[in-house]
Amino acid sequence: MSLTIAIDAMGGDFGPQVTIPAALKCLKYNSDLSIILVGDELVLNELLADDLAKYKDRLLVKHASQQVEMDEKPQNALRSKKDSSMRIAINLVRDCEADACVSAGNTGALMAIARFVLKMIPGIDRPAIISTLPSTFGHTHILDLGANVDCTAEHLYQFAIMGEEVVKAVEHIPLPKIGLLNIGEEDMKGNGQVKAAAKLLEASSLNYVGYVEGNSINAGSEKVDLIVTDGFVGNVALKSIEGAAKMIATKLKEAFSKNIFTKIAALAAYPVLKLFKQSIDPRMYNGASFIGLRGLVVKSHGGADELAFETAIHLAEVEIEQNVTKKISDKVAATLKERESE
């Protein structure tokens, strides 16, 4: 199956320095893949040099005269950056010239432009951001990670429907276990939206297993495949986990570099520490998908390096191959029909 990905080559903290080598690596490993690099053609052509000839049928450069800044206001990017690499990459998805777009650019702008250009899947009120985090059981998918700060129970329910399709497609699990993020104390348990969402999920045909707490994201007492929450809570949880991992890594490094003896111990432990580091390498989890839109957009972390950006491109490849957008549309249409007939 041949697939085409449009890459916002100028996006992210490092722009083409990262996006180009990552794109070339992906072209090398997947001969079915074509890539359209969108950005300043002077810059891109110079960096690509012989690669354009090497991948002539599979690598294209599309010029964009503008670029969305990392700290630009999304509404500004939407209004005045119509010839930006980000906008054009998304346009390519709308026009079916690409099957997905990958960008490491400004998240808010990417979401605003994607929503404006691609439009929503009928029956879905809000787009959501879904990603994967490592867990003691393998990994856990979680949404929404920041697209929606205030969510109704209906929104959370729609996230569950969409998220299930992503997990089914990407993980090949027929009936993913779905948990609703909540807090543990009995009487204080849950705000209004979460309690109402639980009722909707219980009444649905989804494999809803009940409330889960924050620790279920990485290390709950049993495996949950998908965790549903609103974008405010999801984003705070994600960032909190990032902060905890960073602090622990810092403290581990400090412990091993304290004196000559600990440094010798570090040498002895080096292969193990390397293995350990790989097992929780956040670059292997880079890439969050915007779902609920009529086209596939994958957001890479802004600070992604080559390996991390490659992971985001791979995520887009898998979601294209698995036809995730269509599966979500079909599922939503079927759910709407079911509801109407009730």
Next chain:
Amino acid sequence: MSLTIAIDAMGGDFGPQVTIPAALKCLKYNSDLSIILVGDELVLNELLADDLAKYKDRLLVKHASQQVEMDEKPQNALRSKKDSSMRIAINLVRDCEADACVSAGNTGALMAIARFVLKMIPGIDRPAIISTLPSTFGHTHILDLGANVDCTAEHLYQFAIMGEEVVKAVEHIPLPKIGLLNIGEEDMKGNGQVKAAAKLLEASSLNYVGYVEGNSINAGSEKVDLIVTDGFVGNVALKSIEGAAKMIATKLKEAFSKNIFTKIAALAAYPVLKLFKQSIDPRMYNGASFIGLRGLVVKSHGGADELAFETAIHLAEVEIEQNVTKKISDKVAATLKERESE
């Protein structure tokens, strides 16, 4: 300064097996401290044996015929457990026979009973749970950790006022830096309450430094002393961090126990790993204070071992010595007066 702490000796997953040795350790190290152990006197007296004579003026047992179960509904505990160790320990605080109460029991029940028995500080609408987490900069205080699932901007503002007094007293920082937990994306930034709370904080005399993201709890780009959020988000963040730390510890252990070579490396690295483990030992951060009440209540983790429970008792000692409850009351009264005169 002499101080008295009432301990719910039956609370927690391990009850007197943990609470008694921890209490005895604290009595040993602080000769100004008196402890009232509340619980089944038959059980307690037997476990205490000679210790009652040893600490005769400073150690008392107060009988309680009931016990609040860890999974009991708070409203049930409030109504039908009037002779429980938890309730009596809190009554001792109300009756000024103890300066604080420490319990590892059911959080929801402890909060419900404490609120009912002790009442709120005038001017404070809701009690909050505050605790400390390790960070690359030392540590960070955060509230609310689960007492309130839905908070208005005014509640968040009150949390900041109370939290500031705790941090000032416990850390001896004259003007703690206060951050409001939010999400990063510009256009999506913040829900209504958070935005409104930011305005209240900006207009206040507090040292409000602005929005912070989840990673600021453990490893932000600059130190924040106090992070304010609602109880739903705070609890999810806390549990997410616990889960991340647990997963990382599991993966580190796995890496070192993979085969004979990694096991040898583990031996070489043992002293360093031990040091590292100590530096992030959650037992050293055990103890969350319920604030906003007219009396001091410290909640220990239910699964606390002796060392962890000792930490919770120490927290109560410090907060008594620093007169935290009075400082909060005075600050709230002064703030109310200021507001009236505006």
